[in-house]
Amino acid sequence: MTLLDVQQLTLAYGAQPVVDRMDFTLAEGEIGCLLGPSGCGKTTVLRAIAGFERVRGGQIRIGDQCVSSTSIHLPPERRRIGMVFQDYALFPHLDVRENIAFGLGKQSAEAQRQRVDALLDLVGLSQQAQRYPHELSGGQQQRVALARALAPQPSLLLMDEPFSNLDVELRERLSLEVRRILKDTGTTAILVTHDQNEAFAVADVVALMHGGRIQQRATPYDLYHRPANRFVADFVGQGVLVPGRVVGDSRVQIPLGTLRSDTPIDCGPMGVCPVGATVDVLLRPDDIVHDDASPDTATVLMKAFRGADILYTLKLDNGVKLLSLVPSHHNHAIGERIGIRLDVDHVVTFYDPVPPPAPANA
Numbered sequence: 001m002t003l004l005d006v007q008q009l010t011l012a013y014g015a016q017p018v019v020d021r022m023d024f025t026l027a028e029g030e031i032g033c034l035l036g037p038s039g040c041g042k043t044t045v046l047r048a049i050a051g052f053e054r055v056r057g058g059q060i061r062i063g064d065q066c067v068s069s070t071s072i073h074l075p076p077e078r079r080r081i082g083m084v085f086q087d088y089a090l091f092p093h094l095d096v097r098e099n100i101a102f103g104l105g106k107q108s109a110e111a112q113r114q115r116v117d118a119l120l121d122l123v124g125l126s127q128q129a130q131r132y133p134h135e136l137s138g139g140q141q142q143r144v145a146l147a148r149a150l151a152p153q154p155s156l157l158l159m160d161e162p163f164s165n166l167d168v169e170l171r172e173r174l175s176l177e178v179r180r181i182l183k184d185t186g187t188t189a190i191l192v193t194h195d196q197n198e199a200f201a202v203a204d205v206v207a208l209m210h211g212g213r214i215q216q217r218a219t220p221y222d223l224y225h226r227p228a229n230r231f232v233a234d235f236v237g238q239g240v241l242v243p244g245r246v247v248g249d250s251r252v253q254i255p256l257g258t259l260r261s262d263t264p265i266d267c268g269p270m271g272v273c274p275v276g277a278t279v280d281v282l283l284r285p286d287d288i289v290h291d292d293a294s295p296d297t298a299t300v301l302m303k304a305f306r307g308a309d310i311l312y313t314l315k316l317d318n319g320v321k322l323l324s325l326v327p328s329h330h331n332h333a334i335g336e337r338i339g340i341r342l343d344v345d346h347v348v349t350f351y352d353p354v355p356p357p358a359p360a361n362a
């Protein structure tokens with residue numbers, strides 16, 4: 001069942017448009033993510049769903065109720081929404097147990113105690129129940145904030161950059177833990193972040209925003225392996241675009257060989273690309289495999305040590321640059337030639353029509 005249905009949502013601050021006719025849905029129990037560069041409007045969308053911003057067009061439905069449209073605006077406290085913010089926003093004068101119990105006012109003392117005990121157990125803080133926020137680490141404070149938001153069993157949980165105040169290692173651990181907690185409780189949630197690793201760790205489905213629009217809504221896997229356009233390909237993961245020539249319905253030739261796509265090569269308005277068309281082919285660092293036995297070689301231009309792997313920037317003799325992720329025990333010097341071969345699972349091509357040359361005397 002669809003729990004959140006955002007249709008043709010249009011938002012603006014004064015005369016400044018922020019979001020333009022955005023569609024976004026979430027099924028019950030699904031975790032979505034709004035991902036995108038700073039200023040693309042993620043937080044504004046979240047605030048509109050929470051009821052803190054009025055919409056300029058379109059509508060937002062939660063369950064079977066329209067909560068926002070140009071004529072309807074349900075106040076935030078009537079939307080059954082839980083929120084987790086970047087700065088935790090815990091009450092400093094209440095201990096962990098009291099913070100979590102805060103939104104449970106109408107329940108009996110015994111029901112409250114049982115609910116808080118269950119949540120303390122869920123977020124792994126049963127031993128810290130009597131502590132005050134200043135006596136907790138950042139990660140522990142964020143878990144309290146999550147437990148507090150989940151306590152009244154919201155129909156939808158909104159999380160705005162919840163991990164950005166944490167160090168990288170904790171961010172990774174907590175994001176996996178938050179996903180586990182949301183799945184255990186069957187909570188429908190939206191995460192807002194500009195960090196793709198966080199988006200991939202937490203979400204079932206990611207909407208990548210840019211210029212007030214969703215560029216692609218897809219699973220993390222498809223966003224990486226089947227980017228819909230150049231912006232998505234560039235924002236998500238690393239990679240390079242190399243020139244390719246279409247040599248058949250689903251085959252494209254690039255400097256290191258011929259790739260076979262599982263779908264016909266698309267030339268936009270022209271439909272399936274005719275033989276001879278030129279396209280750009282996306283090559284991810286994991287598409288280029290280091291292989292001493294390969295007849296194809298490239299020169300090491302740069303290298304970035306990443307612990308388990310080294311990310312090499314390579315140059316072919318024809319000047320084309322590539323990225324290759326190689327286990328770090330293959331430690332090559334800059335300027336060295338190394339053997340490489342293609343190992344491409346998903347062929348991603350982009351076609352942009354080349355404008356005809358201007359007449360010489362124009």
Ligand SMILES: Nc1ncnc2c1ncn2[C@@H]1O[C@H](COP(=O)(O)OP(=O)(O)OP(=O)(O)O)[C@@H](O)[C@H]1O
Nearest residue numbers: 013016018036037038039040041042043044045194
């Ligand atoms: N209260 C406001 N008044 C006017 N303009 C605003 C207001 N809040 C945000 N904006 C503008 O609206 C646009 C979208 O802002 P928003 O905070 O939604 O982006 P974001 O994608 O969440 O960015 P970030 O990742 O930096 O938080 C930006 O250009 C921002 O400057």
